[in-house]
Amino acid sequence: MGRKFFVGGNWKCNGTFDEVKKIVNILNEGQVPSQDVVEVVVSPPYVFIPVVKSLLRPDFHVAAQNCWVKKGGAFTGEVSAEMLVNLEVPWVILGHSERRLILGESNEFVADKVAYALSQGLKVIACVGETLEQREAGTTVEVVAAQTKAIAEKVKDWTNIVLAYEPVWAIGTGKVASPAQAQEVHSELRKWLQANVSSEVAASTRIIYGGSVNGANSKELAGQPDIDGFLVGGASLKPEFIDIIKSAEVKKSA
Numbered sequence: 001m002g003r004k005f006f007v008g009g010n011w012k013c014n015g016t017f018d019e020v021k022k023i024v025n026i027l028n029e030g031q032v033p034s035q036d037v038v039e040v041v042v043s044p045p046y047v048f049i050p051v052v053k054s055l056l057r058p059d060f061h062v063a064a065q066n067c068w069v070k071k072g073g074a075f076t077g078e079v080s081a082e083m084l085v086n087l088e089v090p091w092v093i094l095g096h097s098e099r100r101l102i103l104g105e106s107n108e109f110v111a112d113k114v115a116y117a118l119s120q121g122l123k124v125i126a127c128v129g130e131t132l133e134q135r136e137a138g139t140t141v142e143v144v145a146a147q148t149k150a151i152a153e154k155v156k157d158w159t160n161i162v163l164a165y166e167p168v169w170a171i172g173t174g175k176v177a178s179p180a181q182a183q184e185v186h187s188e189l190r191k192w193l194q195a196n197v198s199s200e201v202a203a204s205t206r207i208i209y210g211g212s213v214n215g216a217n218s219k220e221l222a223g224q225p226d227i228d229g230f231l232v233g234g235a236s237l238k239p240e241f242i243d244i245i246k247s248a249e250v251k252k253s254a
């Protein structure tokens with residue numbers, strides 16, 4: 001199958017110029033498995049992308065945290081996919097729950113963004129996930145399937161998509177999904193892809209987990225068969241991000 005382990009660090013709206021340079025130093029000094037074993041991407045706020053790109057070790061790559069839904073133009077405050085391509089930013093995170101819930105991005109809007117970013121040559125980390133209310137109502141699988149379906153309706157080629165399952169109740173709360181809870185949803189997402197897209201896409205698409213991942217819980221999560229990596233928030237700003245990257249070794253020896 002060959003799904004290479006993927007670890008993304010989502011810095012969200014954090015950091016000063018000096019703090020960002022410090023984080024990059026920590027990353028540059030970290031001893032991690034080779035690029036054959038793990039793909040590492042960090043996602044600074046837009047304004048820090050150039051400095052991070054210029055200082056970051058060449059085996060780690062950069063992602064933007066969002067981009068505009070279509071070609072740039074008169075859209076004050078937005079950054080277009082073409083601009084990211086122009087700056088040689090290879091990845092973009094789209095559909096993060098903070099954008100869905102705080103900024104009101106719908107499943108369709110996120111799907112349009114994914115399709116447009118891919119059409120411009122970007123690789124996309126597409127996020128899905130349920131709220132606590134939805135989990136308690138027993139609708140988790142329905143919710144993530146609807147989010148994934150909206151994307152599948154607008155995208156034919158899944159080669160450049162990583163799907164990130166991020167339960168909203170686990171984000172920034174310290175309440176990590178148990179390995180079994182995360183595995184269950186990842187397995188359902190893979191089954192959904194198999195039934196609705198293709199067996200090939202189901203087998204090859206990386207499904208990564210996000211929500212209170214840290215250096216202490218990443219190994220056990222990585223041991224689950226359908227967890228192909230992580231999207232890390234808070235802990236990606238700390239030295240333990242290196243330990244999370246190292247959890248890729250669990251897969252290698254599996």
Ligand SMILES: O=C(CO)COP(=O)(O)O
Nearest residue numbers: 010171172211212233234
């Ligand atoms: O939202 C996340 C990554 O995109 C997860 O955030 P935390 O790791 O801080 O819970």
